[in-house]
Amino acid sequence: MADLFDNMPDLQPERPRAKAAPEPAGHRPLADRLRPRSLDEVIGQEQVLGAQAPLGAMLEAGSLSSLILWGPPGVGKTTIARLLADASDLAFVQVSAIFTGVADLKKVFEAAKLRRGQGRATLLFVDEIHRFNKAQQDGFLPHMEDGTILLVGATTENPSFELNAALLSRAQVLVLTRLDLADLERLAQRAEAEMGRPLPLDGAAREALLDMADGDGRALLNLIEQVAAWKTDTRLGVEALTTRLMKRAAKYDKSGDEHYNLISALHKSVRGSDPDAALYWLGRMLVGGEDPRYLARRITRMAIEDIGLADPQAQTICLHAWETYERLGSPEGDLALGQAVIYLALAPKSNAGYAAFKAALAEARKTGSEPPPKHILNAPTRLMKDQGYGKGYDYDHDAEDAFSGQNYFPETMKRPVYYTPVDRGHERELHRRVEFFAGLREKRRRGEGR
Incomplete structure (x- = not known):
């Protein structure tokens, strides 16, 4: 493992975790057994939990506001919400937008009103809040305004697109990030301490295991639990690990935020004349299951928008690549798209035609x-x-x-x-x-x- 952390700051030793109350008999998943019991046990997310960060400052001032926690899966959104309730002495109520209807929400609000009348506020945690429609989101507003609930919503989608402006104006959006390798290693060490034994992996295999988690702490703990169950007296290498475990599928939603992030990265890499980065983002989208026809259309747009008449052949190259894909399909036709991306990245760039057309349209609207x-x-x-x-x-x-x-x-x-x-x-x-x-x-x- 030494090679993995040669360029990373030294990891601070884990502080002993508080003793948990006796648990009922029966198997509990490792992710549940290692759930943090206080905010200072949360791994990562210093940008929101640090002493000078938003949540740290709110707790220090004793004034917690409604929040939207935006981030990928497995980074602690639910855990942070639960611990915020504990730290603020609020009743914690959790619902999921997937399984909760209007009638269920009414019961939650009525119970929160009764609780408020008894002198205790309620932190309502709404998982996947973006799945509520606009009218359902509006239903939270009066209960947020009169103090019946303090709302903490969790979403993997961009709140700017998925949540009402009225809801966003009453809540602070906090961005949680995927765990880096140092965070994942700390989590792995905590898991080994909990299990009372090290993982049977050599350094390279351990690095590969962390990579398989793809920044998702919950996924890492699930992988660790599988590895720990193997009956072996030797340390396994990368080949043995990858034979027994499948790499976690990359996070990619063809209709969600990741879709727009990756196509933006591809477009800007082409515009920035970086063929290697452009190929990487093209590959990420193809591996994630993106429709190659969508990519062919967007690549052709890049030729028109960013290269234009600086290289008139660029558009023809893209159209030919598109036609080649239609004739060959995947995976053979994907190569034609890759070659078009390389050509675009290395072509001379000009948006003069694009800018001229937009200016002419604007003038035409004014003088129609x-x-x-x-x-x-x-x-x-x-x-x-x-x-x-x-x-x-x-x-x-x-x-x-x-x-x-x-x-x-x-x-x-x-x-x-x-x-x-x-x-x-x-x-x-x-x-x-x-x-x-x-x-x-x-x-x-x-x-x-x-």
Whole structure:
């Protein structure tokens, strides 16, 4: 294990845990036996539990507010809520949004009112709170406002998208993070102390076990419990470990927050011209079960948005990769998407076309009623000719340099500039052309070169 922690700060020795009350006979899962009995026993989450962190400051001031605990599975959301109730001498009530209906909530609120009348407040912990619909979320508001409950909600989804603005305005959002390797090692040591024996793993296998947990403390304890049950007198290596245990599936929800986080990481890696990072995030999404067709569509968008005319071939590469995937399917077609990502990452970048189009759309919305100048309107009828349609139009092919320099914007508009090519890739040549025509247009305006 020494190689794993060579670059990590020394881990502080675990303080002895308080003696628990006698437990009933029967098997209890390791995760339950190791559940912290006080907040200072919680591993990780110093950013919210430290003395100067939000929860530390609230408890020190004796003023706990409603909270939303946002973080991945297995990082202690339920445990922290329960310990907050203990530390604040609040009655702890736990419900799950998956199994709780409106009638159940009414009973919870009525019981909390009775409890409040007897002089004790209630901490209501709502697991998976994002699964309540907007109307159900609104049902908490009056009970939060009159002090019947102090709400602590737990969610794995981004509260900004999943929770009502009214609910968020009455609660503080605290972000819990996945456990790092040092946190997981401390948890493993605590488990070994509880079991009274070390895990039968060599250093590399122990590192692999921590990696299998993927930052999830509960998953690690479940894995440790499986390993501890093996009958062996020798320390097992990585191969023996991975033969007996399957790696925990990576956290990925194709319709949730992780989906948007990873596609953002892929897009920004491409924009940042880092093919290795782009391939990594593409791989993460494919391994997580993302639809390759969605990825093909987003990759094509990257070619249009971030490369544009700096490399016109980029869009063609993406479309060909998309077509190749449709013909081959997975896993063979995935390689075509990977090659497209490499090409995009290394292509010259320009958002000049994207920015120009957005600017033109914004201008069009503001000036949507302005007619084109009459000289560029067709005049198929006598009446239209009498109205001046087409009068004074200069046919560009008849002009010197095939360029008349006429105005094509509404006559009431000052000529804008939307497209400013960058000096990279193919747009370097387009930049030269833009300047060439701008010079000719100025000459024509002054009456030169006709």
